[in-house]
Amino acid sequence: MSxxxxxxxxxxxxxxxxxxxxxxxxxxxxFFGLLGPSGSGKTTLLRAxxxxxxxxxxxxxxxxxxxxxxPVHRRAIGMVxxxxxLFPNLDVEGNIAFGLAVRGTSLAExxxxxxxxxxxxxxxxxxxxxxxxLSGGQQQRVALARALVTRPKVLLLDxxxxxxxxxxxxxxxxxxxxxxxxxxxxxxFVTHDQEEALTLSDRIxxxxxxxxxxxxxxxxxxxxxSTVFAAQFLGxxxxxxGQRSADALLLDDGARLTxxxxxxxxxxxxxxxxxxxxxxxxxxxLSNLLPGRILQSIYSGASIAYRIATGPRDQIILTFAxxxxxxxxxxxxxxxxxxxxxxxxxxxx
Amino acid sequence: MATSxxxxxxxxxxxxxxxxxxxxxxxxxLMAFNASPLYEFPFExxxxxxxxxxxxxxxxxxxxxSIGIALANTVVATVLGTLGSLGxxxxxxxxRQLLEILLLPPITIPWLIIGTSMLIFFFWTGIGRGLxxxxxxxxALSIPYxxxxxGSRLKTHGxxxxxAAATLGANPWQAFWRVTLPALSPSIVAAALFAFAVSFDQxxxxxxxxxxxxxxxxxxxxxSIRKGFTPEINAISTVIxxxxxxxxxxxxxxxxxxxxx
Numbered sequence: 001m002s003x004x005x006x007x008x009x010x011x012x013x014x015x016x017x018x019x020x021x022x023x024x025x026x027x028x029x030x031f032f033g034l035l036g037p038s039g040s041g042k043t044t045l046l047r048a049x050x051x052x053x054x055x056x057x058x059x060x061x062x063x064x065x066x067x068x069x070x071p072v073h074r075r076a077i078g079m080v081x082x083x084x085x086l087f088p089n090l091d092v093e094g095n096i097a098f099g100l101a102v103r104g105t106s107l108a109e110x111x112x113x114x115x116x117x118x119x120x121x122x123x124x125x126x127x128x129x130x131x132x133x134l135s136g137g138q139q140q141r142v143a144l145a146r147a148l149v150t151r152p153k154v155l156l157l158d159x160x161x162x163x164x165x166x167x168x169x170x171x172x173x174x175x176x177x178x179x180x181x182x183x184x185x186x187x188x189f190v191t192h193d194q195e196e197a198l199t200l201s202d203r204i205x206x207x208x209x210x211x212x213x214x215x216x217x218x219x220x221x222x223x224x225x226s227t228v229f230a231a232q233f234l235g236x237x238x239x240x241x242g243q244r245s246a247d248a249l250l251l252d253d254g255a256r257l258t259x260x261x262x263x264x265x266x267x268x269x270x271x272x273x274x275x276x277x278x279x280x281x282x283x284x285x286l287s288n289l290l291p292g293r294i295l296q297s298i299y300s301g302a303s304i305a306y307r308i309a310t311g312p313r314d315q316i317i318l319t320f321a322x323x324x325x326x327x328x329x330x331x332x333x334x335x336x337x338x339x340x341x342x343x344x345x346x347x348x349x
Numbered sequence: 350m351a352t353s354x355x356x357x358x359x360x361x362x363x364x365x366x367x368x369x370x371x372x373x374x375x376x377x378x379l380m381a382f383n384a385s386p387l388y389e390f391p392f393e394x395x396x397x398x399x400x401x402x403x404x405x406x407x408x409x410x411x412x413x414x415s416i417g418i419a420l421a422n423t424v425v426a427t428v429l430g431t432l433g434s435l436g437x438x439x440x441x442x443x444x445r446q447l448l449e450i451l452l453l454p455p456i457t458i459p460w461l462i463i464g465t466s467m468l469i470f471f472f473w474t475g476i477g478r479g480l481x482x483x484x485x486x487x488x489a490l491s492i493p494y495x496x497x498x499x500g501s502r503l504k505t506h507g508x509x510x511x512x513a514a515a516t517l518g519a520n521p522w523q524a525f526w527r528v529t530l531p532a533l534s535p536s537i538v539a540a541a542l543f544a545f546a547v548s549f550d551q552x553x554x555x556x557x558x559x560x561x562x563x564x565x566x567x568x569x570x571x572x573s574i575r576k577g578f579t580p581e582i583n584a585i586s587t588v589i590x591x592x593x594x595x596x597x598x599x600x601x602x603x604x605x606x607x608x609x610x
Binding site for chain 1: 506509510512513514515517518520523528531532534
């Protein structure tokens, strides 16, 4: 259990900058999500912390001690690989005990700690199975137990739930969070699944083209994205560009949006927008108003999504609302979209 | 109707194939136990040809030569080939791909040509002919097979097992002995069998590199057939077939070559 610091780390592959002066810190016991599209450098960063990738520049330290020149096997890390990489020749117990065996831990202690781990990941009684006799979710838990049994300073997870189907993935998310909380180990995980990142992480970093775009608690990054990329990568976003004048943004068509900030680009999350039939009066606090026409209604029972054309150039905006009225507005309906200035977020382009 | 006809056809086809493969072998084994040297019926069970074989010093010496060379070849080629395969698959270096491509020609070039070139080369370098040069030739011939068999396994499980071992605190030496080698063992055993077979079956190269007075089993069998066939050949062939099939079955059971059950 340790604090991990990554300072100004860069890594090039030929002409490609996989990591471009990345600086991040990971607090003791924190569950940290590295989120980004494929090829963004998030996996390279994880592998640099593990020791498989040697940074060209910069420093990586565990509890203040530099580790760039420490080989993987002496870094005291635990890692869960995307394909789990369980040892096919060993049974579940053998897999979990591996890290203890190479350290020369006594057989008696090994047995105690393996038992403890099997309980933690709820696989008691399956110790004698071979990996190939387990389901995907069980293999995942063995991989987790194997990584945790050595009490690593840092636990690294590479797309840990990527190989599981949707239902199992949601179950494992809850379990993973629980196991992490119980063991208290600093955990860094890589994912391209935004929902997974939001659900599991204490903090997340959005990474793009080898750079950190934004770091923060999920609620901060989601509600206050700092760039258009961050806004679009983490969830859906409606983007408005216009002319900035004090506390407002003037759109091309003359509409005026109240928007705190200084940027000439703002984003609004679809679920923050309410749709009213033309003629209805929105509540006073939803003072940003745009007239529009419904292009498409997507009814999914509990919620309704609308695609709405607005402005002279038919800019399309997306809204997403809980189905409170029990009424569906059909394509062609003239509507007013209303939302609060507080949810009108200035972002860098 | 159509399905049962197709069913019947495929069954017959399989039966015919198996018959073609095994009938000659079965006849040979049967004749090894027949008293008549001229394949006469009625069949009369006798072990005289096995007794004669034990007294046939040339055939016995050649047999032991063959077994010795095949065993030595298996050990040397399997060890070198496995190490080479690890090098090709786990390290990046200049010319790696070229080396990997260069593995294939020795398998496709006719043995006659390889044998001739080896004969010329060994003569020219002064290595000469003899059991030692036969062994050298067999090792050179077997290594590509070993590297391809072991390499395909190394490629499928990638480097992730070794990486996992490293994250768990295993140094490279421990990772090799505890993870890489056990994970490779089925393919290493298969490769060893290949190496043994390549050597034990090898006729052309052995024939070229054997000096007068020395020979291996295939060469000796060929020579004695030219002089006039005796059922002792049936006897020794029977021994070889039974031993090699037994070995195959044992290994196949151990390593589930037929896939996971």
